[in-house]
Amino acid sequence: MSDPIDRMLDAAESGKSIIKNRESLHYSYKPPIILHRESELEQVTQSLLPILKQSRPSNLLVYGKPGTGKTLVVRRVIDKIQERVEKSDFPIKLIYTNSKEETTLYGLLVSLGRQLGLGEEELPNTGLAISEVFKRLLTKIRNGKLNAIFVIDEIDYLAQLVAKTGKDILYQLTRANERLEEGGSLTLVGISNDLTFKEKLDPRVISSLGEEEVVFTNYDVEQIKKILQERINESFIENSVNEPALNLIAALAGGEHGDARRAIDLLRVAGELAERQQSDKVTVEHVREASQKIEENKEEKSLKSFPLHEKLVLIAIMKANGSSTGEIYSSYKNLCKIVGKDELTQRRITQMLSEIELSGLISGRLIHQGIHGRTKKYKLTISSEMIKKSFKDELTLQDII
DNA sequence: CATCCACAGGAATATGCGGCCC
DNA sequence: GGGCCGCATATTCCTGTGGATG
Numbered sequence: 001m002s003d004p005i006d007r008m009l010d011a012a013e014s015g016k017s018i019i020k021n022r023e024s025l026h027y028s029y030k031p032p033i034i035l036h037r038e039s040e041l042e043q044v045t046q047s048l049l050p051i052l053k054q055s056r057p058s059n060l061l062v063y064g065k066p067g068t069g070k071t072l073v074v075r076r077v078i079d080k081i082q083e084r085v086e087k088s089d090f091p092i093k094l095i096y097t098n099s100k101e102e103t104t105l106y107g108l109l110v111s112l113g114r115q116l117g118l119g120e121e122e123l124p125n126t127g128l129a130i131s132e133v134f135k136r137l138l139t140k141i142r143n144g145k146l147n148a149i150f151v152i153d154e155i156d157y158l159a160q161l162v163a164k165t166g167k168d169i170l171y172q173l174t175r176a177n178e179r180l181e182e183g184g185s186l187t188l189v190g191i192s193n194d195l196t197f198k199e200k201l202d203p204r205v206i207s208s209l210g211e212e213e214v215v216f217t218n219y220d221v222e223q224i225k226k227i228l229q230e231r232i233n234e235s236f237i238e239n240s241v242n243e244p245a246l247n248l249i250a251a252l253a254g255g256e257h258g259d260a261r262r263a264i265d266l267l268r269v270a271g272e273l274a275e276r277q278q279s280d281k282v283t284v285e286h287v288r289e290a291s292q293k294i295e296e297n298k299e300e301k302s303l304k305s306f307p308l309h310e311k312l313v314l315i316a317i318m319k320a321n322g323s324s325t326g327e328i329y330s331s332y333k334n335l336c337k338i339v340g341k342d343e344l345t346q347r348r349i350t351q352m353l354s355e356i357e358l359s360g361l362i363s364g365r366l367i368h369q370g371i372h373g374r375t376k377k378y379k380l381t382i383s384s385e386m387i388k389k390s391f392k393d394e395l396t397l398q399d400i401i
Numbered sequence: 402c403a404t405c406c407a408c409a410g411g412a413a414t415a416t417g418c419g420g421c422c423c
Numbered sequence: 424g425g426g427c428c429g430c431a432t433a434t435t436c437c438t439g440t441g442g443a444t445g
Contacts, residue, residue, distance in 0.1 A: 307432095324407085324408080325407085325408065325409085326407070326408070344432095344433070344434085345433075345434060345435080346408090347409095347410085347433085347434070347435080347436095348432080348433055348434075350408080350409065350410070351410085351432095351433090354409090354410085366409080368440075368441045368442055368443090369406080369407080369441095369442080369443075370405095370406080370441075370442040370443025370444070371404085371405065371406055371407095371442080371443045371444055371445090372406060372407070372442095372443075373405085373406035373407025373408055373440095373441095374406080374407060374408050374409065374439095374440060374441070374442090375407060375408050375409080376408080376409070
């Protein structure tokens with residue numbers, strides 16, 4: 001019986017591993033593996049085709065849940081067009097931004113401007129009014145007679161930002177062509193996760209942005225299996241993922257939302273686990289373990305992101321497991337005293353408890369105890385070890401867990 | 402069968418904070 | 424850089440609830 005560490009080191013040295021291409025186990029692997037979206041690829045290409053003939057394509061709106069390949073498809077079409085364009089001398093500019101990567105509307109417009117080729121002296125990083133930035137973008141397009149396509153990913157997020165400020169930038173973007181008579185054009189491609197997001201928009205924006213729509217439906221289990229199979233061929237040495245394991249991944253990821261990204265994450269984690277255990281096959285057990293691990297990571301992440309008082313409440317629930325609001329509250333007050341923080345009112349704590357319940361980390365049950373009144377009893381749906389593990393790095397909480 | 406417990410949870414209001422506009 | 428607005432958090436005050444209990 002050899003030392004497991006030796007075995008691992010031996011394996012690492014010999015370079016033997018069931019995973020042959022680690023890169024391809026990430027969802028947004030390049031070059032992208034086509035995710036069974038032929039008809040959507042075609043639709044997107046069709047919509048953008050006019051630009052190759054120097055005329056303006058329709059604005060385009062792309063919908064779909066996360067992990068349905070929206071972004072991958074759009075990027076692929078854009079890359080292809082870009083290739084064609086580079087061989088010719090059409091003044092076409094394809095620009096991609098993700099709303100979530102920019103915190104403000106200003107930042108987003110500046111990022112668009114940079115990609116258009118506006119330098120810092122023409123477009124400073126701060127100090128301009130939004131309308132001024134916008135004007136400069138248009139001027140650039142007009143002067144260069146550019147045909148620009150702006151791809152805005154997570155456009156629903158941008159729409160939220162815009163709604164807050166009351167600016168109608170989206171409207172202006174969609175109607176920019178009317179201000180560009182003399183030269184150039186601007187086409188908008190919006191990508192949205194939220195299928196209901198359109199309803200929140202100004203109807204004028206909808207009519208111009210939604211000139212064409214492509215809807216990405218969720219993958220079903222069979223499709224996910226095919227996608228996984230392709231990735232497996234690419235990334236594992238032959239016959240190292242057995243059939244039941246593959247089925248289980250597809251069932252786990254497909255059963256929920258048809259999210260290919262999750263399926264591939266699951267495959268990767270299961271593969272890594274199998275590799276670590278020196279197994280020459282990914283089995284159902286590895287998949288189970290991987291699924292659990294991903295679940296736990298999510299729990300830990302969400303636990304860590306709670307504000308201090310929510311954390312205190314969670315610890316209070318842990319200390320008085322399965323107990324009523326009143327008991328949790330006095331336990332919480334004790335904790336506050338120990339860590340030297342002002343306690344919040346019971347009303348706020350009841351509110352917090354129902355907020356935490358929504359996140360699924362605890363579950364509550366209303367019970368009537370006759371003369372002993374009405375209360376709600378809460379208990380953890382996760383293990384108390386999980387809480388301890390997640391909070392142990394926090395200085396204020398160290399004494400009480 | 403009225404009473405009354407121990408809270409749930411709604412409404413109005415206060416406080417604090419970050420972004421934006423001059 | 425001060426004033427303002429919108430939003431999230433927190434407090435105060437309140438009404439409602441269902442069944443054990445006397």
